[in-house]
Each structure stands twice: as C-alpha cells, then as structure tokens.
Amino acid sequence: MGDEWIKIAAPATTSNIGAGFDTFGLAISQPCDIIEGRKIPSGIVISEIDGPGAENITRDASANSVTIAAAEVLKRAGADFGIEVKIHKGIRPGSGMGSSGASAAGGAYLAHVLTDEKLPLSEVILCAASAEGYTSGTMHADNVAPCILGGFTIIRSYEPFEVLRVDPPANLGLVVALPDVVVMTSEARKVLPHEVPVKDLVFHVGHAASLVYAMEHGDLDLIGRSVADVVFEPARAHLIPHLKEAESAAMSNGAIVSFLGGSGPCVMAFYDKSTHKGEHIADAVKKVFNDNGMDCDVWVSECGTGCRRI
Secondary structure, eight states, X not given: OOOOOEEEEEEEEEESTTTOTTTEEEEEEEEEEEEEEEEESSSEXXXXXXXXXXXXXXXXXTTOHHHHHHHHHHHHHTOSOEEEEEEEOOSOTTSSSOHHHXXXXXXXXXXXXXXXXXXXXXXXXXXXXXXXXXXXXXXXXTTHHHHHHOSEEEEEEETTEEEEEEOOOTTEEEEEEEESOOOOHHHHXXXXXXXXXXXXXXXXXXXXXXXHHHHHHTOHHHHHHHOOOSSHHHHHGGGSTTHHHHHHXXXXXXXXXXXXXXXXXXXXXXXETTTOOHHHHHHHHHHHHHHTTOOEEEEEEEBOOOOXXX
C-alpha cells in the first residue's frame, strides 16, 4: 500500500445567487480548504484537523462530511483500500461561503483521485451532496457542484441528477465580506417560507432565466439586474445585522449587485474588474460592520476553477 500523500484544494463557493435557491452556485478562487489523504489498508480515519472552527469539527469519520463523502466515492468505485485524512480548514464553518460544501467536495475529490478517477464527476458531486445532507439536514448540490467543477453551475434536476456548467465572464470580480456572525445552514433553513405567492414564483423564474443568459453571454449589466430575490434573502435578513447597509455600501462604491451569500452571513458583491477596484468595495462593506462594533474579514477574489490537486 503506497503512502504518498495527495493534497486537494477545495474552493469556497457562493450559492443561491438571487433567484437560484438550491440551484445556482459559483466557485470563488479564495479562500479554500486543503484536504490531504493517503491510502491505508482499510477504513477511514481523520488524523488531523486545523484552521478556523477546527475545535468544533468532529474527528468521527462516520459524522464528518469529508470522510462521509470520501467513503461514498470509495464504495461506488469498488475500492479495496481505506484513507487517512488531514483536514486544513480555510473556510470558517457557518460563513455562508460553502464551508461544509468544500469539506464534502474535497473529501469526495480526494477519493476520486485516489481511485484513479473511475467515477464520472456527476457521481462524485452526488457523493459530496449526500455528505452535505448529513451535516445540513437536506441534500443539496449548489455548493459542491461549483466546488468540484468550478465556474457557474446550475442544478437542472436532482431526480435524475443533472448539473450544467457555464464559464463566467472574465471581467466578473467578486468581493466577499464575512462579518463576525455565525449562521448555520440547518438553522437558516428553518426560517424559510413553505409556500410562495404565484407572483413571487414568476419573479424568480424570470430573474433566474435571465441570469443564466447573462452569464453565458458575458453581460455584466444584465447579471446585476438579474441577481434578485424576493423570497429567501428577505426571510433570512434578520439573521445578519446591518446586511442592507452593507449591500448599499457595496453598490455605492461600484458593485453591480450585492446580496447575501448562501445562507449568510457573508455578503457578496459582483463588480466589473475592467472599470472598478474591488478593494474600494471591500473597504466600504468592512467599514459598515466595523462602525457597528463588528469584526469583518474581506476577500477581493474572482471566479474559481474548482477542486484541484496541488
């Protein structure tokens, strides 16, 4: 049994994105989780966890999304070995930046590499999504799909599962602001409405369709007009203090749109890299939270390429 360590970078992601609840996802080039692993004769063990929130992450391989996803890939690929795993968190849990998705995707992709990539990527995504379901209570692939594939992804259907990928415009810049608030996905789902009016459904269908068109055609102005949500962000806004002030600050400093990333608390902003500086947007959003006595981390980033071996 070889003892070579394989190292996988699994990027942060933003999901939902306007009207695309549980459907749209986008990979972010930074930050990322690093998942290391090597083959062992049998079983799956976690030998190390470090990084933000590591003290609250279980080392029980049957309950950790990294190893749940890896075990599912090994099972489906018919592997005759186990894996030892080291987890280096770069994405804080409860951030709305796809932390659990990066863990699950990184674990699944690690096992995929160790099994000589026997499975199609769509099946690897499903393995990661099943692990997400364990940690959040509902299986969803809108974070793990872009984390594995990179770019902008659309979940067309869960049964049967089908995911589509679009290359985002090259000049689409991303600003991510993470205030010192923790919002767990499982809790954020509890505040969502179970029914929506027909007019809200029509609004979401129109905006979701136009966002896909805008991403495909590189139309940043249309992207800005298409990222809108009258159902899910309004239901969650009370969980993130000063959310609307932060979004307004981003827009006043050159963002084409600003919105709640995933289930929050991160605040996302899109901007045109050819005409504006992301640092100005980041500073303005950070100031909103700092002025209200809250710490806030910011990243000026871009669209990511998905899981990769490093």
